[in-house]
Amino acid sequence: DQQVKQNSPSLSVQEGRISILNCDYTNSMFDYFLWYKKYPAEGPTFLISISSIKDKNEDGRFTVFLNKSAKHLSLHIVPSQPGDSAVYFCAASSTSSNTGKLIFGQGTTLQVKP
């Protein structure tokens, strides 16, 4: 039972354009969401997060939007750069948990073409 789903395995965009990566979740107990970026042969690195009390969080070129009623979040990258080419994972968690456990999606491979 996949509680966090990234339905697009891959995405290709032109440099300078917007990249939109999507993520859906099923567990209504999830109230904290994170995006990680992973380059080949490296571990994932934290990118941006959002709490369910917000519907938007912005950090430079990266913005995460949360639609709680649809159980959907998206990561927008504007403008996209070739260095953004990587695998992006969304993750979800419940803040009532004392374990810090995250549930990850399958990942979306983003390719930004020069």
Added chain:
Amino acid sequence: DVKVTQSSRYLVKRTGEKVFLECVQDMDHENMFWYRQDPGLGLRLIYFSYDVKMKEKGDIPEGYSVSREKKERFSLILESASTNQTSMYLCASSFNRQGGGIYEQYFGPGTRLTVT
């Protein structure tokens, strides 16, 4: 700067061998995690630990065990390696927010294990 290190970047083992993967973090994090990453399946949690000598099963613990004798070190053990355990193994750590809440996890570089 948080540092999570893993003992090997690449490992090749034979079927039936006992395999030890070591992970060390230097930020005094309470929580430590072991994941495996496979194409199309994302990161799946094998085991995690929220304190020394404490461990809990994740989503796919079968065929694995763990050990946490010191706060900074978390070991993943494959008791008898099989070819379906060929994968990328990632270790992560995080603080434990008292009373609930989430801190982001910091990951090591990963160990690419091949079982032949």
